[in-house]
Amino acid sequence: MKKTLSVMLAIALVLVCGLASADALKIGVIGPMTGPAADYGLACQRGAIIAANEINAAAGETVIELLIEDDEHNAEKSVNAYHTVLDNGAQMIAGTTTTTPCIAVGAEAYSDRVFMLTPSASSTAVTEDKDNVYQVCFTDPAQGTASAQYIKENNLGTKIAVIYNNADAYSTGIYQTFVAEAATQGLEIVATSTFTDDTTDFSVQVTEAQKAGADLVFLPIYYTPASMILQQAKGMDYAPIFFGVDGMDGILSIEGFDQSLAEGVMLLTPFAADATDEMTVNFVTAYNAEFGVTPSQFAADNYDAVYALYNASKNAGIDASTSAEDACEKLIEQFKSLEFTGLTGTMSWNEDGSVTKTPKAVVIKGGVYVSPENL
C-alpha cells in the first residue's frame, strides 16, 4: 500500500513538475558525476542546482529547469550526454566541466549552433575558433596575467623569482603571460629558472632565487614539484611568499605531505568559501544545508554560469519557446556586452569567449584555504 502510494506520489510529482516547467528555460548541465574527476562534476552540478533553486524561488515559479547528465570525464560519453540533453529540450549548455570532453562537445555545439558556457574547462583550445563557446574560469595563460596583477595590487613582493617547468605547455604558457604583465605592472623579476619533468633536485633553482634576494617566488607549476620546492626551500631556511596558480590546488591532499610546509603559500583561485560578502555567505550556507559539504571553486563557477545564462536570456528575450539555434545567436550578441557580478567576481567577456574579471587569491593557514582579507 505504502509502495503504491509513493509511486503515485512520484507520478504526480513528475506531472506537476512537467506542467510547471512547460515554460521554463532548459539548461543542460554536463560533467563527470562518477569516475576519477567526479569531484569536479558533482561540485558543478550542485552549484547549478543552488543557482536554479534561487532563481526559481525568487520568481515564484519554475523559470529554469536543469537537465543534468554524467560524462565520466570521457569525450565520447560527453558527446552522448550532450545529445541526450538536446533531445530532452535543452536550449543552452552550462558545461562541460573538464577540458578534454569540453573540446569534443564544443565542436558538436559549434556545428549545431548551441550556446555553451563552461564553468571550468580552462584550456584556450576550448574556445578557439568557436564563436559560441564561452568560459567562466580564466584560461590557463590568463592566470599568468591575473597573478601579476594580483601581486602588484596587493604589494606582495618587490623582487620576484619564477621557477617553471619548461617541458610543459601549461607552465610555460602561464610563465610567458606572467612575464609580459609583470613588465607592464613594473614588477621586478630577479631570477628565472626552469626544470623538466623528471627533476627531483631543486636546490639550484631555490638557491638562485634565494641569492637574488627574491621575496616572492612565483610557481606556475603543478603541486607535486611545488611540494618538493617547498621542502628544499625549508632545508635552506628560505621563506619567501610562494605564489601558485590552480595547479597548486591539491597540494594539501598529497599523502604524507607535511602541511606545515605549505603554511603561508598563496594561490590564485576565483573563489574562497570563507569570504564574508553576502553573496558568498548565502551560497555557502545554502550549499552546506543542501549537500552537507563546503562548496569548491567548481561549484561557484557553475553557479555563476547558470546565473549568467539566465540574465543573458532574460535580456535577449529568450523564453521556453525559443529554439536552441535562435537562442545561440541571441546569446552571442548578449555576451558581447554582458556584465555580470557573481561569486567569482565581476565578469565581462572577450570576443574569443574568454572572461575578464578581477583575480582573487587564497592563502593556506593551518591546512585550509583562507582569504587574505580574513587574516
Next chain:
Amino acid sequence: MTLFLSYLINGISLGSVYAIIALGYTMVYGIAKMLNFAHGDVIMVGAYIAFCATQYAGLPAFVAVLLAMLVCTLLGVTIEGLAYKPLRQAPGLAVLITAIGMSYLLQNSALLIWGATPKSFPSVVSLPPVSLFDGRVKVTGETIMTILANIVIMIALTQFTGRTKMGKAMRAVSEDKGAAELMGINVNATISVTFAIGSALAAVAGVLLCSAYPNLMPTTGSMPGIKAFTAAVFGGIGSIPGAMVGGILLGVIEILGKAYISTELGDAIVFAVLIIVLLFKPSGLFGKNVREKV
C-alpha cells in the same frame, strides 16, 4: 664564494645519494658480471615499504628501514632465482633484456598496488642540520646521514669481500666462474648472496633517496637508477671505492652544470662528462684495465 660553496654542498648531497645506489650496482656487476637494471626499482619498492610501515603501521623509523631491507632482500633473491638463474648459461644480452623486463614488471606492479598518485615521503632522518661558515651554508641532516651511510657501507663491503670466506668466494666467482666451481665453490649460492646484499643496500638507498627528495611514485627509482649506473661506470664498474667517488663527482658535476651552464642541460652535461672520461679512461676512474683474451 658562498654561492659556490652552497652549490658544492648541494652537489655532494645529491652525489651521496647516487653513490649509495651505485654501490649496489657495482657490487652485483663486479661479482655476477651482469647489469641488474631492476636495481633502481628495488629501491622504489624499499621506499614504498618504509612509507607504508611508518605511515600506515605507525612503526618507528629504524624498524621501517629494517623491514624494507628484509622485504627487498627477499625480493632480490626471488628475482634472481626466478629470472636470472635460469639464464646463467645464456648470452649476456638475454640477461640484460630480462633485467629491463623485470624493471618494468616492478614499476607496473607498484602502479597497481600503490597507484600513480605521488606520495610525499616523510624523512626518517632526525639529525639536525649543520651550519657552516657562520650559517651561510647549511648541510641537512639527510646529507650527513647519507654520507655516513656511504662510508659505513663502503668499509663494510670492502672488509666483507676481503676477509670473510663468503667474500673470498665472491671474488673467486668474479674472477672465473668455471674455475671457482671446480674448486668447490657453490657459484649459484654465492650469486644469490650477492643479490641479497645488493637488494638490502637498495632498501637503504631508497629510504635515504626519498628522505632527501620526498617524491615517491612508481618511477621514483628509474632516473636515479640510471644516474647511479652512470656513476658506477664513471668510477670504474666493479670497484667499490670507485662507485662512491663516481657518485659524488657525478652529483657535483650535475649541480655545478645546472648552476653555471643551464638548468635544463644538467643531465646532458652529466652524460657528456661521462663520455669524455670514458674516451680517455675506458675502464673508469678506478677500474682495472683487463684485456679480454680471445
